[in-house]
Amino acid sequence: MAVRATAGRVTRRRARTRADLLDAAFAVFAVKGFGRVPIEEVCEAAGYSRGAFYSNFASLDELFFALYRERADLIADQVAGALALDGPDLDVRAAVERVTEVLLLDRDWLLVKTDFLVHAARDPDVARTLLEHRARLRRAIADRLARTHARTPLPAVLGGAEAAAHAVVAAYDGVTTQLLLDRDPEHARGWLAQLLTALLTDGSGTPETNPGNSTDNTTDNTP
Amino acid sequence: MAVRATAGRVTRRRARTRADLLDAAFAVFAVKGFGRVPIEEVCEAAGYSRGAFYSNFASLDELFFALYRERADLIADQVAGALALDGPDLDVRAAVERVTEVLLLDRDWLLVKTDFLVHAARDPDVARTLLEHRARLRRAIADRLARTHARTPLPAVLGGAEAAAHAVVAAYDGVTTQLLLDRDPEHARGWLAQLLTALLTDGSGTPETNPGNSTDNTTDNTP
DNA sequence: TGTACATCAGTGAACGCGCGTTCACTGATGTAC
DNA sequence: TGTACATCAGTGAACGCGCGTTCACTGATGTAC
Numbered sequence: 001m002a003v004r005a006t007a008g009r010v011t012r013r014r015a016r017t018r019a020d021l022l023d024a025a026f027a028v029f030a031v032k033g034f035g036r037v038p039i040e041e042v043c044e045a046a047g048y049s050r051g052a053f054y055s056n057f058a059s060l061d062e063l064f065f066a067l068y069r070e071r072a073d074l075i076a077d078q079v080a081g082a083l084a085l086d087g088p089d090l091d092v093r094a095a096v097e098r099v100t101e102v103l104l105l106d107r108d109w110l111l112v113k114t115d116f117l118v119h120a121a122r123d124p125d126v127a128r129t130l131l132e133h134r135a136r137l138r139r140a141i142a143d144r145l146a147r148t149h150a151r152t153p154l155p156a157v158l159g160g161a162e163a164a165a166h167a168v169v170a171a172y173d174g175v176t177t178q179l180l181l182d183r184d185p186e187h188a189r190g191w192l193a194q195l196l197t198a199l200l201t202d203g204s205g206t207p208e209t210n211p212g213n214s215t216d217n218t219t220d221n222t223p
Numbered sequence: 224m225a226v227r228a229t230a231g232r233v234t235r236r237r238a239r240t241r242a243d244l245l246d247a248a249f250a251v252f253a254v255k256g257f258g259r260v261p262i263e264e265v266c267e268a269a270g271y272s273r274g275a276f277y278s279n280f281a282s283l284d285e286l287f288f289a290l291y292r293e294r295a296d297l298i299a300d301q302v303a304g305a306l307a308l309d310g311p312d313l314d315v316r317a318a319v320e321r322v323t324e325v326l327l328l329d330r331d332w333l334l335v336k337t338d339f340l341v342h343a344a345r346d347p348d349v350a351r352t353l354l355e356h357r358a359r360l361r362r363a364i365a366d367r368l369a370r371t372h373a374r375t376p377l378p379a380v381l382g383g384a385e386a387a388a389h390a391v392v393a394a395y396d397g398v399t400t401q402l403l404l405d406r407d408p409e410h411a412r413g414w415l416a417q418l419l420t421a422l423l424t425d426g427s428g429t430p431e432t433n434p435g436n437s438t439d440n441t442t443d444n445t446p
Numbered sequence: 447t448g449t450a451c452a453t454c455a456g457t458g459a460a461c462g463c464g465c466g467t468t469c470a471c472t473g474a475t476g477t478a479c
Numbered sequence: 480t481g482t483a484c485a486t487c488a489g490t491g492a493a494c495g496c497g498c499g500t501t502c503a504c505t506g507a508t509g510t511a512c
Contacts (some may be wrong), residue, residue, distance in 0.1 A: 013475065148243060460501085477483105
């Protein structure tokens with residue numbers, strides 16, 4: 001009801017307001033978390049009254065959903081782009097570097113994405129959207145891995161490019177969790193690169209940093 | 224203020240009420256998510272009035288925190304127990320099986336734990352509690368791995384039992400994310416076992432199932 | 447073990463604030479001539 | 480390009496519900512003798 005039923009053209013003013021609200025919501029959600037932010041606060045951050053919100057969205061849930069889709073598409077494009085840079089041969093180290101950069105750079109996005117995960121975990125419809133986004137990321141990775149499959153074999157345990165792509169996403173999710181808690185993006189990037197190397201090669205990679213938590217280095221590091 | 228300042232003995236009745244409220248809250252939080260549940264609903268589920276809640280907790284946040292600590296301790300004990308079963312030699316396959324069982328069995332716990340993660344990500348004090356819990360899990364794993372370190376070497380990329388334990392936790396987190404979305408615990412357990420095998424061995428493990436999403440098996444599986 | 451009393455734990459009605467939602471309005475934008 | 484008009488987008492005051500919080504109370508629990 002609040003959202004226009006008329007399929008007419010969207011005025012510039014309207015498009016601008018909508019974009020402003022989405023941007024403001026992203027910032028505010030990242031700080032406080034979706035579900036802890038009243039509509040009023042989003043509107044204030046965007047510089048509009050509450051009426052403007054209701055003129056563009058039916059609910060905060062709808063806005064959140066739109067926000068997720070928009071940003072997720074952006075990320076998926078960036079990842080696909082980062083993977084397309086190499087020639088036919090895959091420079092694993094460089095590719096991992098670039099993808100890691102895209103995926104772990106923006107803490108705000110990780111926060112919002114995790115809020116979205118929490119909702120998706122309880123609503124199969126929302127879950128479908130998130131699974132589609134993940135499938136898109138996986139496909140980009142799997143395609144890239146498959147391209148060099150023949151000459152650089154993947155470890156047997158993972159049994160294929162699809163499975164390897166799954167492993168990459170799982171490693172990403174795992175490192176994300178750690179990063180959300182310890183707020184150390186440098187550490188997270190090095191650690192993700194190391195995990196991916198361990199997963200995608202047969203142990204021929206060279207570690208650069210010890211990912212062990214600096215507060216509990218009780219185990220010997222000497223080879 | 225709501226919580227008794229007197230350090231006197233806790234009556235049986237009181238302890239019972241508190242436990243009832245915590246149990247009811249766990250169930251209700253799992254279904255709806257913390258932050259989407261009014262106090263009234265927890266009380267109703269537990270069979271008490273709101274006054275009983277305020278007599279035992281200052282806020283839902285405090286209850287949630289107590290709830291997390293209680294369950295996290297339980298899980299940590301179970302994992303430590305599952306790892307202690309073997310003799311001096313580590314049967315990787317069996318240990319992975321048992322730990323996986325404990326960690327991925329209870330969807331309700333995964334949901335509540337993720338809610339807690341979302342809060343921890345925005346509050347360093349809460350994060351500390353969660354990091355401590357994770358450190359405890361890691362230590363149990365690292366100690367176990369270190370015990371067999373000498374005869375069954377870990378892959379070089381991971382560079383030590385501590386790092387390997389980190390990798391195990393990251394794999395667990397990654398698989399948890401996937402499980403929250405696809406609700407397929409069988410698949411998740413097989414997949415986690417496979418990931419752990421890939422991480423903890425030098426590729427000598429044997430895959431049982433293809434973790435690739437059943438809806439997009441476009442890549443060849445033939446070796 | 448029984449009774450009398452004191453304190454404690456939980457009740458539930460009442461209060462009031464925060465916030466979602468509505469709507470009559472006004473200024474902005476776009477169209478027709 | 481300018482003017483007149485129609486429609487659209489955003490305003491903000493007002494309403495009212497949901498829910499957090501309080502508190503005078505009553506029944507439950509534990510203690511003393």
